[in-house]
Amino acid sequence: MRLGIDFGTTRTRVAAAIRGNYPLVTFRAGRDHALDWYPSLIATCGDRMVFGLRAEAVQYDAEWALLRSFKRLLGDSQPDTMWKVGGVELPLLEWLTRFLASLRLDLIHRSSLEIGQRDRLEVMLGTPAHANSNQRFLTLEAFRRAGFDVVGMLNEPSAAGIEYAHRYRKVDLSKRREHVAVYDLGGGTFDAAVICMAENRHDVVSSEGISRLGGDDFDAVLLELALADPTLPPPSAVSYSRLLTLCREAKEAITPNSRKIVVDFGQVDPALGEAMVPVMEFYDRCGPLISHTLQATEAAMRAGLGAETEELSTLGVVYLVGGSCELPVLARALRERFGKRVRRSPYPSGATAIGLAVAGDLEAGYVLSDRFNRHFGVWREAEDGQRIVFDPIFSKETRLPRPGEPALVVGRRYRPVHNVGRFRYLECSALRDRTEPAGDILAWQEILFPFAADLAGQRNLKTVRIQRDPAVASHAIEEVYRCDAHGVVEVTIANRSTGYARTFRVRDVSVAADAAETGSA
Template sequence: MVNNGVAVGIDLGTTYSCVGVWQHDRVEIIANDQGNRTTPSCVAFTDSERFIGEAAKNQAAFNPANTIFGTCIIYAKRLIGRKFSDSTVKDDMKFWPFTVVGDSDDRPKIVVNYRGVEKRFLPEELSAMVLCKMKEIAEEYLGKEVKNAVVTVPAHFSDSQRQATKDAARIAGLNVLRILVEPTAAAIAYGLDQKLTSSSSGEKIVLVFDLGGGTFDVSLLNITKNSCKVLATAGDTHLGGEDFDNRLLKYLVEEFSRKHGKDISKSAKSLRRLRNACEKAKRVLSHSAVTTVDIESLYEGIDYHAKISQARFEALNLDLFRSCLDTVEKCLKDAEIDKNNVQEVVLVGGSTRIPKVQQLLQQFFNGKELCKNINPEEAVAYGAAVQAAILSGEGSQNIKNLMVLDVTPQSLGIEVHNDGLMEVIIPRNTTYPISVEQTFCTGYDGQKYVRIGVYEGEMPRVADNNLLGEFELSGLPPAPRGKDEILVTFTIDANGVLIVFAEHKISRLKNSIKIIKGGTLSEEEIEVMVKDAEHLKAEDEEFRKKVKAILAFEDYIQNMKAISQSNCMLEASVKDMLNYYFKEATEWINSNKDAAIYEFKYKTLQLESICNKLIPGSEGMEIEEYE
């Protein structure tokens, strides 16, 4: 592949995101401006500015209605590519402190208040904000623009969800080289760690158990020297750390009600503070037998204290933990592989640190030691960065020949006879690239055309599945029912692009459709959102510049005040005059927060001119510029 510049790997996680790049013959996981190698998938809006990442999460408890946590963010990721009318969306909304509404196309939109104005964002837009943050983190580290990326998604994401993630990347100014599923990315990291991809004899059947903040995936893979082949995958978009937090949250809300006779769920702010405490408690209980939840003035001035044991946390979530094993069984069954033939069980995702999850999984595999060698929070970004290096031509000799073979997350098929039924052409968990042919006959006498609808899904009726596209084969010569044969070919290339080709065998009439797999957004909508994203970024930069100007002005006031007060050569009348100017400048700042940047700089220069006249030696003092 032609090298079009550096490419990064981005793990767009439900609770935390991570970015890596291939450099110096290895993957570098890039730290953010706070020095952390993972960044909260969180966006927040206030009366004055927009926060993304660490800053957004830090103020979540005080601004719950305008903080979208978890990407597409924890909840935006659960919304992306879905309809507002989906029952799963309705169920999730019960736990959200922010408002979600449907638009005219039944797409969910998240409502926030930004700078005193109500705004409605599609999940793709919010995901784009997090992706943009990861892009900026990479650019700051590399010192150059980043345009290309491999972005990861849960293995069981539908086509529309995967394409919605691509749309989000486009809005963020990224060209997606490939959408890579999270367990496969983790398997690449594992294979490199174990040197399986560079050993001629290395070959393993590996099960990747990926339990993150908001999604759960299980993938079975065959890892060899030159390939990482997915054999089967299964998962749940509604199972993860947030669900465990919700169980604990519900328990503590009920306990608070029993103790104090008050319903804390009426306060979004109190609920957010308690949710944060639940998340912290869950993390502590991964390595301690007991922890406490202490929150001062949680609700109506009431201080809250609760002791939570590891046993209590496990009891609250035991059915969810056990459901993970059902998914493991399903994956093994789809691959037709016995659990005793699995050579390694690799843990990925922060929630795999929960002791009970590890215990149940180890018991399921008859006491097999679980692989904890790779960092569960960084493994997905690591694998994505490797794939990005291969696709961009940056990879070294030991990875450049590595081939990643993925599987179809859902069955693909057609409706031919307008009977409402779906004929499966490519079953789910089929490895691609692949080409499959199937012959169909006309449905009635004298049939002149055939409409071919292309669908994905597991339901027998096409109405319950997702329509990817449709086309017609028209002008067929009249013939009795069942006499005309039509050859339909499904071809999926290495990038997951589906082409459906149909040919009338007798007349050689043919037609085809290329499922470009666009998301729910039109090109026009994406263009508008790209401009909106650029506008929001410009507003953020303008706000940062204003903050710098204010800080520079305030610091100059304080420095001059300290110098004037300590200068014994200044007369008392001069000091009084300076104090008057300092007070006047401070009051002006407090009363003019909305003033333009040039006004703050002008006021600073005015005060500097006065100080230069009244304070000997101050002429050489520069006003500090904030970076």
């Protein structure tokens, strides 16, 4: 069974590839209740832990501690980062694996799929377009540990573009207008991508993203307005996340004809009762968030199409996907900006999962060419150590290899100056003057490599004082970087003069610390 899984901030959606059809999978949440999504939720009570559907069943029970929107935490975490939920503390990767193992069991026992315990679940995964390498690694590793057979990973707006092509390409596009701009507003992130579509081949030509803007932020705006109601008493010791859930439910009930939003806080605190928020007041407060997404969308269009948005003659459609796109004001704002080009997916919440299922179906024949969405590189010393410069190894918009193609390979050669090399890697969304990281910047911890022969066997180089060493000035050092189809980067650093080499997964420093040593290549 091949599946497309969109691991979402608040809800995870699954679509199946079944003889050329790609239905969303439903889950039995009760005797007469089915959901076309799986709750991205963890709950604990004492030493008990429940996930997904079982966690949702206790989400309003004050005895249970909750962890919501944990996908948002992945970008700033390492596999050994500890998360504490109530009284239970475990490594991040363990929490994520247990959640996904619960998803796998519920796919077998509580879903619309007809599969058995021993059936292989081959999955195509989605990640935010601007997810960093560490987040991609954590997602891949947790799915594999949970028993899924991962066949590939696509950026979420790219997958949504495939869903669009599968549904509409012959209707909306022509040889003159062959570009689609995907506007993807999820629960925790926003991505925009421009995709060139020709027959079954898709080329992602540009993308922009906001890693901390999504439906959660709209929920927070509504909560602030609702609690400002002067008729409400001060809230008691009710979990903030539970109040946010009530606001999310109230937000999702808004229709184009709504005039007021009713938030029933009485579900978790009878003293609070109901709060009333005028829809237009909520929309006005959401204006800056919406403007931020429009700016990112226009930036992706300028980068991909090389023209101002008024002159985008080759743009066929602006395609709205993501659960948060169902908010009526969003479609209205986009139509005011882009006119009749705007089209919302009939399944905005499920478009990415459906596109992933199509992409994973070998018989569908779609070929996607995706790209780096950040600059990846390393700080280096220049001018005999007098200046630090950034060396971009893989530049933003570099095309990623397709599944089955050889990895991207980039090399560097030089002669060292110090006894130990200190490699400080980072990813950034922009470069200023071509050498200075700017925009959204994520700095990794450093990797240490011994240039001096007498340090080659020392495992803990952090205790070694880094200093200039004339003895290594004649040594030849080579760095070889490899990037696979998932956007995950490894580097092999080799001292060609001594034959000593080590390979590091740059995506994760804790893995790098245990990297295996190899002989000379």
